[in-house]
Amino acid sequence: MNISKIIKTLKEKNLYRQLKTIEKAEGVYVYIDGKRYINFSSNDYLTLAFDTKLNVNHQKCLENWPAGSGAARLVTGNFSIHEELEKKLAKIKKTETALLFSCGYMANLGILSSILGEKDAIFSDELNHASLIDGCRLSRAKVFIYKHKDTNHLKELLKKNRSKFETVAIVTDSVFSMDGDIAPLDKLLKLAEDYNTYLIIDDAHATGVIGNSSLDFFKEKPTEKTIIMGTLGKALGTFGAFVASTKEIKEFLINRARTFIFTTAIPPHIACMTLENLKEIQPRMARLRRNINLFSKLTGIKRQTAIFPLIIGDSGKALEISEKLFERGFIIPAIRPPTVPEGTARLRITIATGHSEEELEKLAEAIKSLI
Ligand SMILES: Cc1ncc(COP(=O)(O)O)c(C=O)c1O
Numbered sequence: 402m403n404i405s406k407i408i409k410t411l412k413e414k415n416l417y418r419q420l421k422t423i424e425k426a427e428g429v430y431v432y433i434d435g436k437r438y439i440n441f442s443s444n445d446y447l448t449l450a451f452d453t454k455l456n457v458n459h460q461k462c463l464e465n466w467p468a469g470s471g472a473a474r475l476v477t478g479n480f481s482i483h484e485e486l487e488k489k490l491a492k493i494k495k496t497e498t499a500l501l502f503s504c505g506y507m508a509n510l511g512i513l514s515s516i517l518g519e520k521d522a523i524f525s526d527e528l529n530h531a532s533l534i535d536g537c538r539l540s541r542a543k544v545f546i547y548k549h550k551d552t553n554h555l556k557e558l559l560k561k562n563r564s565k566f567e568t569v570a571i572v573t574d575s576v577f578s579m580d581g582d583i584a585p586l587d588k589l590l591k592l593a594e595d596y597n598t599y600l601i602i603d604d605a606h607a608t609g610v611i612g613n614s615s616l617d618f619f620k621e622k623p624t625e626k627t628i629i630m631g632t633l634g635k636a637l638g639t640f641g642a643f644v645a646s647t648k649e650i651k652e653f654l655i656n657r658a659r660t661f662i663f664t665t666a667i668p669p670h671i672a673c674m675t676l677e678n679l680k681e682i683q684p685r686m687a688r689l690r691r692n693i694n695l696f697s698k699l700t701g702i703k704r705q706t707a708i709f710p711l712i713i714g715d716s717g718k719a720l721e722i723s724e725k726l727f728e729r730g731f732i733i734p735a736i737r738p739p740t741v742p743e744g745t746a747r748l749r750i751t752i753a754t755g756h757s758e759e760e761l762e763k764l765a766e767a768i769k770s771l772i
Pocket residue numbers: 504505506507509530532574578603605606632633634641642
């Protein structure tokens with residue numbers, strides 16, 4: 402692989418990526434080179450990650466629980482606080498159990514590569530998150546891609562192919578990470594039942610945003626074959642992930658998911674801080690809803706989730722607009738291929754509980770003047 406050539410080409414195509422250094426974060430604000438910016442690109446939807454009001458509670462977690470877990474869960478890294486958090490998360494998702502993973506990426510790899518194998522098939526939405534795509538590849542199952550949220554296309558594919566495989570799963574983001582639209586989970590559940598497949602739901606951007614669980618949004622309940630992956634690093638404001646499922650699936654994952662078995666358990670104090678944050682979510686969800694509705698009205702971009710995509714198309718143009726917004730005090734990095742499909746470079750604006758009405762109005766005005 403010619404590394405220098407690849408870097409040169411990325412720069413020429415406006416696809417080169419660079420890290421921005423944040424010196425301090427507080428609420429919805431970040432500080433870069435001593436200047437304060439309003440953060441409109443964080444996944445900290447409930448403004449829990451940098452809320453100094455929570456410091457006292459978090460401090461108690463640090464006093465009571467160690468900085469690290471010292472080992473994998475199956476060795477000597479399984480603390481009672483991990484299990485306490487798992488019980489709470491299962492209750493929230495209305496499943497029998499939950500199992501913590503180090504992060505969402507690893508959880509998705511773990512679920513897909515342990516449950517599906519060479520004789521099996523996965524039916525995957527074309528806009529699923531990279532971690533689901535990589536999980537599909539790792540599983541070595543046959544992968545069928547269905548058109549985005551198109552349950553007729555999915556049904557056609559299932560009708561033609563389901564019987565050729567042993568274990569089969571339908572896999573989808575519930576809230577799509579780059580577009581903020583919502584998968585038709587009620588219809589997907591029905592297809593999963595009709596065709597006897599698992600339904601694997603990635604709830605990373607739904608938890609704490611459109612309900613405690615995306616299934617709540619559709620007033621549906623998980624079945625024996627529903628597996629929900631949720632993250633702790635987004636609306637819940639800490640770090641890590643979990644898989645909510647039946648006891649039997651949890652047992653299976655503990656024994657077979659390599660990304661659970663061969664890695665260090667999340668630090669116990671993080672589990673404790675997540676439990677503290679969970680006490681905070683209900684009123685913050687109500688405030689987030691108000692902000693989402695207001696920003697929908699101000700921009701004309703209709704969304705029920707916290708993700709508002711502003712599709713620009715050209716990567717260079719998206720970078721230019723992002724830079725101009727930065728000059729005006731907003732941080733909204735341009736999202737470019739391969740994170741999003743070719744020709745759909747965008748500004749992925751995210752709304753949080755902590756944004757004031759005035760800040761939402763200021764951003765809507767800035768967007769109008771620049772586009
Ligand atoms: C839809 C989706 N799934 C999974 C992940 C991975 O989660 P984590 O950041 O905890 O690894 C992300 C986050 O980037 C995501 O957007």
